[in-house]
Amino acid sequence: MNFEYTEKSKDLQARVQQFMEEHIYPRETAHREFVRTHLWQHFPEAEQLKQLAKEAGLWNLFLPQTYGEFSPGLTNLEYAPLAELMGRVLWSSEIFNCSAPDTGNMEVLAKYGTPEQQTQWLTPLMEGKIRSAFLMTEPEVASSDATNIETSIVRDGDDYVINGRKWWSSGAMNPSTEIYIVMGKTDPSAHRHVQQSMILVPANTPGVKIIRPLEVYGSWDSPEGHAEIDLVDVRVPASNLLLGEGRGFEIAQGRLGPGRIHHCMRLIGAANRALELMCKRVAVRETFGKKVMDYSSIRQEIAKSRCEIEQARLLTLAAADKIDRFGVKAAKDLIAMIKIVVPQMACTVIDRAIQAHGGLGVSQDTPLTEFWRYARTIRIADGPDEVHMYQLGRNTAKQLVETRLIASLRTKCDESHSKQPKHR
Ligand SMILES: Cc1cc2nc3c(=O)[nH]c(=O)nc-3n(C[C@H](O)[C@H](O)[C@H](O)COP(=O)(O)OP(=O)(O)OC[C@H]3O[C@@H](n4cnc5c(N)ncnc54)[C@H](O)[C@@H]3O)c2cc1C
Structure with a gap:
């Protein structure tokens, strides 16, 4: 695969980033305080922010281009870095109408809904009205x-x-x-x-x-x-x-592929932001006469985190690319791999950032606890780690045994061929 993002994706990344800087980050503290003190109520500025996102053309970006008239035309690979940006502030994905579980449900309606079901439910969902x-x-x-x-x-x-x-x-x-x-x-x-x-x-x-x-x-x-x-x-x-009686599993399989890319890329965004926060914090705190940043153990944690984030990102982009080019079924092993790797990676990286923040890390004054809860629960939601490993283990063993069998059959075939008397 080509790891370079398209111009269209790069342009949208710049615009999402700018939107985040102008409208989302400045409201993070107010949002955190509001949801903590106003149960089951919407953040008062959310509707206005959604309107701004719509006007900026940053709306419903998640729906892959295979969904024709409903899609803004991005591939999974083009959308993935946008989900990563949204993962830096977890509530922001709703502002772009790109939040779970609505994204998966909209995909189901776009793919399997009748025209009547789409008019009644998909349209208001895509407009962000319900x-x-x-x-x-x-x-x-x-x-x-x-x-x-x-x-x-x-x-x-x-x-x-x-x-x-x-x-x-x-x-x-x-x-x-x-x-x-x-x-x-x-x-x-x-x-x-x-x-x-x-x-x-x-x-x-x-x-x-x-x-x-x-x-x-x-x-x-x-x-x-x-x-x-x-x-x-x-x-x-x-x-x-x-779709029809008995087709529930079929729908569930179709629903979960792109959804896992979204979750994983958001988690990569959250992990990367946690690492940034960690780097900032350790650069200004001092203990025993030197900056926390200057302890070798801390630098190792930072280095390991960077490696692990990059590995997880490349694996997730490979899964997105495979879905785009060959479909969800062909990408099933890669989708299982990212579901196993990314939430665990995010838990580890975010936990290191929490530790490096000391008491601040477990308080309500940073997004770290929210990030950790999200990463930890994704190890269970959408299928626990073990279930993905159970299936990936089975598929891997089968594929490797089959490849070996074919290879050994080929060798036997070549050997018997070479033993045949040569005709002159
Ligand atoms: C925050 C959050 C949001 C969620 N959102 C939704 C939602 O919107 N809609 C929805 O329908 N569900 C949702 N879920 C539910 C989630 O999908 C289920 O919790 C998950 O599928 C596990 O099912 P279970 O809880 O019944 O656990 P169980 O099926 O009882 O499994 C418990 C544990 O058994 C072990 N286990 C199971 N199978 C194997 C195996 N093959 N090999 C080894 N160990 C195994 C694993 O450790 C597993 O965690 C959500 C869950 C959470 C935590």
């Missing part, structure tokens, strides 16, 4: 294996009736969230990967009940939040089903 949530995980079953999911989606005349309990539904506490994509089973007797379907459920449908928000290391992640939700005899029109 927000959405993705309801897959359930408290009663190990949801790392999505075939375990028990929520039922049962056809009844012209409707589907949904029953189940979900949790960790990110974004569902947000007062602007109006639509859920719910995963459940339409046919529990079918083959294990075609039992599941996805269906659109408006948040205000009778029978939908938010039980409670879940805390993440003591934070509510307001205003988005993560909800536990009961679905009791929730009835929606049959036309709300996405």
